[in-house]
Amino acid sequence: MTRSAPYPLFFNIKRRFYFILTQCFSLVFPVAGFSQDNLTEKYNLSLEEVIRFAKKQNNSVQAARYEEQAALEDQKDIDKAALPNVQVGSSYQRFSNLTLFTDGLSHSDSGARKPSSNSANLGIEATFNIYSGGKQRSLQKEQHTRLKLAQINTMDLSGNTAFYTASQYLELIRLNELQKFISDQLKRAQIRLENIQSLYKNQKVTKSDVLRAQVIVSNVELSLQQNQNDIAIANQKLVVAMNLPDSITIIPTDSAGVEKPEVESLSSLIEKAENSAFIVQKSGENIELQRTRLKTLQSDTMPSLSFYSSYGLNYPNYLFFPPVDQAYSIGFVGLKLHYDISSLYKSKDRITAAKLRVKELELIQQDHRNSVRSEIKAYYIKYNEALNRIFVNEKSVEQAKLNYKIVNTKYLNQLSLLTDLLDADHLYQESRLNLVSAQTEALRIYYHILYTSGNL
Template sequence: MEKHFITIGIITGKKKMTKKGFIFSAMLAGSISCMQAQTQMLTMDEVFRLADENSKSINIHSLMTDEAEKAIEIAKNDLLPSVGAKANVQYIGNCVTFDRDYSNWETGELPHFGNSLILKATQVIYAGGKIKNNINLKRLEKESSVQDEILNRQDLRFLLAGYYLEISKLSNQKFVYENNISQTKLLVKDMQAAYKQGTALKSDITRYELQLQHLELGLTSVKNRINVISYKLASTIGLDPNIKIATDTASLLRLPIESKSQELWLNNKEEIPMMKKADLNIKMSENKIKSIKGEYLPDIRFAVTGEMTGPIMVEVPPLDINFAYWFAGIEISYNLDMLFKGKKKMRHARINRQKMIVEKEYAEEELENSVHEACIGLDEAYTRMQTRLKSVQLAHENYNIVRQRYLNGLSLITDMLDAGNTQLDTELQLANDRINIIYQYLLLKKITGTL
């Protein structure tokens, strides 16, 4: 692709530049410098890097992974001893005594200040595997979060690649439009010279000037579309949306495209993120079944308890002193509700596991279909481009022949218009076909989680 540069110089010599001319040149140079500062050329790898650094979506999933990591540490805390303390301060009122028939009421003086303190430490000895299963569940959830992060990054990269390729495609179209506009202007100039010699009609010039207007309108539409896509791309990767992103077409066309069969794309199927996610869902459902089985088993803990209380109210009269003691032993607890509710929970968990198995089979089927379709699309894109190359060559040859025939008065203006439109159409389609090959290849990489 040609690169056009604007050079501004100050003419010196016999003819001096006026003050106004110098100011105008300086302002123009400044405006061009500002425009250039608003355009930034990026490779696709640089776009991906900026997205990894600045994308809010990636940042959210990264935080979710960190959160899942901390949840594992919290679950491990259940393996540690548990220590608790309970203190109580209270006011004790006087006692009242009376007969069983509620007669002979008498009031007795009691110590009014009461207090108690209980310290208790426990250590799990056996919990039916519930703690271990909970830790394993948190680990699986963390792995699932990692796969979600990978899938999100793949989706975002493919979206950005779509924007990037669209800008490249539109830039190619812009170049084709500009070439055709230059060609049309040259033809109009030739027509005007022929008109002065009496060998061309004014209506022919008018019709081609109208064609020129259509081309310029198409160019304007392409430029506006580039601005829209560039704005979306810049804002997504964390740049100022007003910066115009220019694609590095040279590096894009040098992108190595592996020629692989569908079998090779699916060779390491179990490592593809969507399949790993399905496997993790099955493991989490199996972990749920183990946890329910653990609820049928008792909890056994070693406990040490120290208590202090005062006053001693069981003595008559009450003793206004503190009483402290401690004890240690084994605590065994069992949830009797599981005898009645456990079967329903187990049936539900087994149905969930079966659903996860079917979902994995469905995901595998969808993966194979998607890879097959993308491989066919890539082969078709190659075939289309090879065919289009020949079409462009023929369209150029046809245009040159019709142009010479028209200038020699051997063809009509309608023939010229048809030849010009055919040339424009084939060039635009060729520009799109080259980008479509890269798009189909990136689609395959996104499906297999390697983008």
């Protein structure tokens, strides 16, 4: 009797689950096409689409949203605590015979309990807090602050996820561009090898040139394979951030050469960052939370006044003596004043500690402001530097390309050495890579500024 039958069924169910998930994903984003190769789907997505999807589907962001919803429910619960407390209760007792002892325990007599062996009551009670030193309002405000903290935390995690996703997407762009550059370099190396072999047959170059050209081709092929692996790793990190199956491959539709925001457009973000940054907002809410706790402690030293009422049906009637075998109903309304004198000396140290913690959190918030201001100004300077680097590298690519053509022509005419040609090829390849790196780095810094300023 074999037990291997359920496993194919399990994998079929798993495969159908991934298929349904990818079909739902295709309804959200346009798909240029996909290839069914080992359950691999390829999706063409822009940077904004990837960020938008990651902010919705990332596990950390979803967990933060659940916490936010829980905080909202806690707030509703605290608000309902201000409503009157109403209780309904009833009881019934059946008493045994009453035994009376005389002369110690020597003699005893027993008889039925007067006026009846049965006892019962049914009643309703209501209590409403009129004044308690502002404690109820403090508790409501404290929970409202907790809700705001949960909301800011959700935005912070969402922004952090967006920044991480953007960084991985930009890295994927850089690697894809590098893949093109290496492929071009491989073509140049192969053509160069054919030319050198032709020159060698005509005895115009030495065998060392042929061997060196062959080594260059092999090295470029290895670089191409390594870059393909790096692309697979970057794609894996990206789909994990987006909470997608590993079988999905993201094809960037944006290029490194997309238009970059002007430096002047970031001035308003830089100026407001020390107030709008997520870490500063959270520290501000922590201060407000501690101040509310201080008010709650201070309310314990105040008297409390409440309204209470009760109405009930009772049996038998013990209001008269002797008790009467009858049922009766009665109710009352009243005010209850309570003041705990011991709170004057018991709460003193707790209140002092709460005041000190408020000052501590105010200093922490100021430190966060200073850190954000310093960090975002540094990135502002780096962003301007990145834009300048793009401008310089664009010229460098043109110059390096022209230089390679000149040196290649010279080498074919035996007017330069192979070393000069390889140096020119390396310079051209490096200048192209530097340009793409500068372009993607500028965008990465831009998104870092957005996140740091609390606008991502």
